Amino acid sequence: MKxxxxxxxxxxxxxxxxxxxxxxxxxxxxxVRTVYRDVEALSAAGVPLYGDAGHAGGYRLLDGYRTRLTGLTADEAEALFLAGVPGPAAELGLGSVLAAAELKVRAALPVQADRISARFHLDAPGWYADGDETPFLPAVADAVWNSRVLHILYRRWREPTDVERRLEPYGLVLKAGRWYVVAGPGPRTFRVDQILRLTASGEEFGRPEGFDLAAYWTRYQRDFHDRLHRSEAVVRLAPGRTLPSARDLRTEPDGWTRATVPIESVDHAHGEFLRLGTDVEVLQPAELRARIARTVAELAGKYGNFTDDGGD
Incomplete structure (x- = not known):
């Protein structure tokens, strides 16, 4: 890329x-011809670049141009890694830092910066998410940058719901518009929007040698999905209907397909199978089949007396 x-x-x-x-x-x-063209482009952008001919010649920048090129501070240089996600950068408290860094880069390479921003845009949150309130995100990010211990009150899904935890925050992950902090000891993963109270500590901690945030997150996601679908349902699918996760497929005499489908829970599967309407019949587990039958009966009771008298 040029x-x-x-x-x-x-x-x-x-x-x-x-x-x-x-x-x-x-x-x-x-x-070499490409280098000549690139050097011309840099010169046209105002970069003080010049070349000398001869045996000891070559290209070099005007002395001192390093600081005048961008004048990037350490914080601005770090913020550039979030240039493609301005919303999350602002949530981290880096919005103004990122803006300053981008202005300096645009001053040095205006044509290239404008071409990129005109052609690429990253929108991290999912379609149906309004976004979680994360008032403690800047404080968590600061603790990540500076390797400082945090003491938090955290809300989890099981009893007791509100628990106190001591965190050694190794890194932050943005997944589908939701922030997670990966912290030791463990490490373990916590949703930032579920932090109810936070106290920053002056205590420093050392990151585990060789800890790789991206590798940890890959393993965490894989383990999460393995835990997610621990149960299964046996269903019949209407002709032409398929489910990506279905296995043990067997076509029956009436053209329907019997299949086994992994499910997260009866509660979750109840809603998911209802969305398929009459294209699916749940055979097992009995608890799920009975629950869907009750829901269908209730719906039939509500709509059973409906008369369509508005058509031709």
Whole structure:
């Protein structure tokens, strides 16, 4: 991608000083002609880049241009990693920092920045989520950045619902518009919107050596899905109806298909199967079949006396 290549040229020249077109081409794995075009683009963008001919020649930046290129602070540089998700960046308390960083990048590479923002947009939350209130998110993020212990009052789904916990926050994860903090000891995962009270501590902690947040989250999701579907239902599906998770499929004489489907719980499966209407018949477990039968009977009672007299 040209914009990333232009940034790479600037970084190479900042860190290594003078480099020839051939050296840049070898480093970036492009042709020398491409380097010439990129250098022209940088010059047109106002970057003080010049070249010397001869045996000891090459391209270099004007002395001191490193600080004038962006003037990025450490916080602004970190915020750039969230440039594609401005909403979550603001939730983390980095909105103004990110805006300042973007302005400096636009000043250096206006054409490339405008092209990217005009062509790519990331909207992290799901369609049907209004967004959870996370008033303690900035404080949690600060503790993550600075490796500080947190003491929280946390609401969980099982009794006792409200519990006190001491957290060593290793990292934050945004999943479908919802924030989670991964914290030790353990580590364990907590929903940030379920934190009822938070006290920041001056106590520092050390992150476990080799801890990989992305790898942990991948394992956590896999284990979550394994725990999620511990039960199963036996159903009959109408001709043409399929379910992605169905297994042990067997076509019956009337054209319907008998199948086994993993379910999270009777409560959850009750709603999911009702959505399929008459395209599914639940055979087992008996508790689920009886519950759906009761719901259907109640619906029939409500709508049984309906008369459609408005049509032609």
């Amino acid at each position: 914009s990333s290549r232009l940034v790479s040229i600037l970084l190479l020249l900042q860190t290594r000083g003078r480099m020839t077109a051939a050296q840049l081409a070898e480093e970036l794995e492009v042709s």
